[in-house]
Amino acid sequence: MSIKERYAVKQLSIFLENRKGRLLEVTEALKNADINIRALAMAESAEFGILRLVVNNPELARNILSSGGFTVRLQDVFAVEVDDTPGSFCGVVRALSNADVNIDYTYAFVGGSHKAVLVFRVPEELLEKALVAVRDAGLGLVAPQFFYR
Amino acid sequence: MWNSIEGAPREAMEALQARRLRDMVSRVHHLVPFYRERFREAGVSPADIVSVSDLARLPFTTKQDLRDHYPFGLFAAPLSQVVRIHSSSGTTGKPTVVGYTAHDLDVWKEVMARTFRMAGVGPGDVVHNAYGYGLFTGGLGFHYGAEAVGAAIIPSGGGFTKRQLLLMKDFGATVLCCTPSFALHLSEVAREEGYSIREDFRIRAGFFGAEPASEGLRAAVRDAWGIEYHETYGLSEIIGPGVAASCPHGRLHINEDHFLPEVIDPATGQPLPYGEEGELVLTTVSKQALPIIRYRTRDITCLHPEPCPCGRTLISMESVKGRSDDMLIVNGVNVFPSQVEHVLTKVEGLTPNYVIVLEKKGVLDRLEVWVEVDERTFDDGIGALEGLKKRLESEMLNELYINVRVKLVEPKTLERSMGKAQRIVDKREVKTAS
Numbered sequence: 001m002s003i004k005e006r007y008a009v010k011q012l013s014i015f016l017e018n019r020k021g022r023l024l025e026v027t028e029a030l031k032n033a034d035i036n037i038r039a040l041a042m043a044e045s046a047e048f049g050i051l052r053l054v055v056n057n058p059e060l061a062r063n064i065l066s067s068g069g070f071t072v073r074l075q076d077v078f079a080v081e082v083d084d085t086p087g088s089f090c091g092v093v094r095a096l097s098n099a100d101v102n103i104d105y106t107y108a109f110v111g112g113s114h115k116a117v118l119v120f121r122v123p124e125e126l127l128e129k130a131l132v133a134v135r136d137a138g139l140g141l142v143a144p145q146f147f148y149r
Numbered sequence: 150m151w152n153s154i155e156g157a158p159r160e161a162m163e164a165l166q167a168r169r170l171r172d173m174v175s176r177v178h179h180l181v182p183f184y185r186e187r188f189r190e191a192g193v194s195p196a197d198i199v200s201v202s203d204l205a206r207l208p209f210t211t212k213q214d215l216r217d218h219y220p221f222g223l224f225a226a227p228l229s230q231v232v233r234i235h236s237s238s239g240t241t242g243k244p245t246v247v248g249y250t251a252h253d254l255d256v257w258k259e260v261m262a263r264t265f266r267m268a269g270v271g272p273g274d275v276v277h278n279a280y281g282y283g284l285f286t287g288g289l290g291f292h293y294g295a296e297a298v299g300a301a302i303i304p305s306g307g308g309f310t311k312r313q314l315l316l317m318k319d320f321g322a323t324v325l326c327c328t329p330s331f332a333l334h335l336s337e338v339a340r341e342e343g344y345s346i347r348e349d350f351r352i353r354a355g356f357f358g359a360e361p362a363s364e365g366l367r368a369a370v371r372d373a374w375g376i377e378y379h380e381t382y383g384l385s386e387i388i389g390p391g392v393a394a395s396c397p398h399g400r401l402h403i404n405e406d407h408f409l410p411e412v413i414d415p416a417t418g419q420p421l422p423y424g425e426e427g428e429l430v431l432t433t434v435s436k437q438a439l440p441i442i443r444y445r446t447r448d449i450t451c452l453h454p455e456p457c458p459c460g461r462t463l464i465s466m467e468s469v470k471g472r473s474d475d476m477l478i479v480n481g482v483n484v485f486p487s488q489v490e491h492v493l494t495k496v497e498g499l500t501p502n503y504v505i506v507l508e509k510k511g512v513l514d515r516l517e518v519w520v521e522v523d524e525r526t527f528d529d530g531i532g533a534l535e536g537l538k539k540r541l542e543s544e545m546l547n548e549l550y551i552n553v554r555v556k557l558v559e560p561k562t563l564e565r566s567m568g569k570a571q572r573i574v575d576k577r578e579v580k581t582a583s
Contacts, residue, residue, distance in 0.1 A: 013529035017559050045531050071527045
């Protein structure tokens with residue numbers, strides 16, 4: 001099993017116009033399908049936004065949203081668990097930077113027992129390199145099973 | 150009056166028209182394979198065309214024909230005799246090309262001189278020309294006409310509203326040439342900039358065309374500037390501006406010694422009697438490089454032959470009431486929905502689901518294209534989507550010659566907000582002239 005197969009996490013990206021009630025429609029569709037959102041981030045421009053979600057069942061969520069008329073894509077991201085202390089984020093960014101990996105975007109959430117989970121999106125072709133760099137720096141990559149439950 | 154022919158008796162005019170028509174028909178039959186073929190299909194030969202009443206026996210020419218023979222296939226003069234080429238945006242990507250010999254430019258100058266004389270423009274006048282210069286026929290058409298009557302021309306071109314106002318004031322412009330909506334826009338900006346229109350400007354007359362204008366818009370321009378409003382009508386395929394211009398009595402006289410007008414039923418192609426509304430069809434009888442037989446203008450109007458109190462006997466047409474096709478006029482520029490579609494289909498994976506939304510932004514038109522983003526085009530990144538939007542906007546500018554605002558929308562949004570599959574939403578108050 002390659003490092004990519006082991007650690008790539010499926011993230012949903014949903015294209016949303018900046019329109020009243022649209023976010024509610026997405027979240028309702030997920031709620032009705034009993035899908036749990038494990039992590040989320042929202043990117044926005046003047047006219048539209050992109051909602052990024054890591055959920056417990058990405059394939060199901062994609063099908064639900066797609067048939068609900070949303071523009072959805074599934075993409076690979078990866079997650080790193082760090083101590084919830086100053087400098088932890090910096091450590092991961094440094095590892096990626098040293099490996100010449102650009103970060104497209106990142107978001108984070110606080111986990112249990114003084115841990116934090118960082119989610120990174122890097123260019124598709126650099127994903128493997130990024131995973132290796134993080135692993136070789138002795139940092140804790142998070143397996144997707146952590147989210148898919 | 151610039152030329153006595155404008156007030157000639159009917160018989161003299163018809164005799165001149167018949168002579169020119171015969172010459173032109175045998176010329177195109179001899180020189181342009183397209184027309185030879187069309188005549189053959191219609192079972193008509195040049196010998197059948199004796200008088201103007203025989204016009205209806207000739208086949209029509211359409212914008213599509215011009216496009217199909219891009220760029221010079223319909224020219225009746227060798228390129229060595231062509232001294233000017235203009236072009237306008239075409240319906241599906243390819244522009245329409247028009248050429249002029251030196252003689253054609255003289256004809257154009259002549260009809261534009263007649264246009265300016267409608268307001269008595271001549272030496273001592275300063276003509277501020279805010280029509281676009283370049284491939285568009287508006288700028289240069291008015292330019293040479295103003296020079297022909299001996300006025301001083303300011304070749305301002307479009308845009309830069311504040312600078313235009315400064316020049317109009319400082320150069321003491323007496324005549325304004327632009328689209329009616331730009332004339333109104335200029336007056337609004339003048340007011341915002343603190344000008345007193347009556348005291349700071351010497352404008353006494355204006356020549357407004359290239360887009361339909363309602364009576365409301367015309368009155369607003371007239372009142373804002375306190376000037377004589379002269380409407381102009383023209384199209385590049387025929388010559389550019391100069392096909393018709395309105396006299397002080399408000400009648401839009403067609404220069405029918407050069408352009409023979411007919412009004413037809415757009416559905417059947419049958420000629421309609423004077424006074425009945427239909428599609429204007431024009432035949433050029435004096436042009437050399439690109440003579441056109443029975444050109445379907447798609448403009449809806451009607452013709453009135455009664456002589457005018459201004460002394461002109463030239464037939465007059467009513468202000469264009471609308472179009473018999475889906476062409477849109479946006480700030481004076483012709484736009485076809487098919488051009489928008491053409492740009493969209495060039496971008497790989499883009500859904501051809503779009504809506505064209507036309508709105509008034511102030512007094513000027515704003516064209517928005519709403520494009521649905523589907524899963525093939527959607528790239529997870531704001532930058533990629535903004536890039537798509539920018540690319541589409543720049544391609545649209547390239548193709549349509551106007552600034553278009555592209556808005557990326559979710560699938561199904563269009564049907565949701567429009568109720569049904571409707572490609573064009575025109576929210577402008579002034580849609581057609583009436």
